Amino acid sequence: MSNKKNRPPVEVPSVAQLEKELQRERYRRNYGRVLRSTLFTLVSVAAVAILIAMLFMPVLQIYGSSMSPCLEDGDIVVTVKRSDFQQGDVISFYYNNKILVKRVIAFPGDWVNMDAEGNVFVNGQKLDEPYLADKAYGDVNIQLPYQVPEGKYFVMGDHRSTSADSRNTAVGCVAEEQIVGKMVLRVWPFRAFGTIE
Numbered sequence: 001m002s003n004k005k006n007r008p009p010v011e012v013p014s015v016a017q018l019e020k021e022l023q024r025e026r027y028r029r030n031y032g033r034v035l036r037s038t039l040f041t042l043v044s045v046a047a048v049a050i051l052i053a054m055l056f057m058p059v060l061q062i063y064g065s066s067m068s069p070c071l072e073d074g075d076i077v078v079t080v081k082r083s084d085f086q087q088g089d090v091i092s093f094y095y096n097n098k099i100l101v102k103r104v105i106a107f108p109g110d111w112v113n114m115d116a117e118g119n120v121f122v123n124g125q126k127l128d129e130p131y132l133a134d135k136a137y138g139d140v141n142i143q144l145p146y147q148v149p150e151g152k153y154f155v156m157g158d159h160r161s162t163s164a165d166s167r168n169t170a171v172g173c174v175a176e177e178q179i180v181g182k183m184v185l186r187v188w189p190f191r192a193f194g195t196i197e
Helices: 002-006 015-056
Strands: 059-061 076-080 090-095 098-106 111-114 120-122 152-156 179-188
Touching (some): 090 152, 098 120
Antiparallel strands (some): 090 179
């Protein structure tokens, strides 16, 4: 009997307090549901964006100076997957588990020749190459004039004295299945942001 007398009185919450607590609990549940839904949506969008970038617009970082002055070491560029290249386009391609970047010089069946000063001739016509800082004969071990094999592209770097490219059998001509795509946009560094010519 004395135990009942010593107990503090039990407070019964009012209807308003119960409604307020119920609203708070509903808000907490809804907040958790919305947060999970938002996170799922963000992760899904990011995954789709990465997949699209990898499949259709790979982003690459340039290493080395073989494309200088057009592209410098550390530049970050966007590539578009395509196969309808024109002479002078800058492309990326797989070579020995690496990706190389060079310029399209000649197409399947074309004849390529060079003179001692480094001037390039395709099918007897001297190429106008305004993108070069210096011309050089470079490391050539193919027999010139050289006919580009079927299904392949003859490519050269812009830094002709140091570039390893189709002039040497170590790299050779590039097969269509090796090509990643055409370089279209430099996104880093910001001061050089713009299209790739």
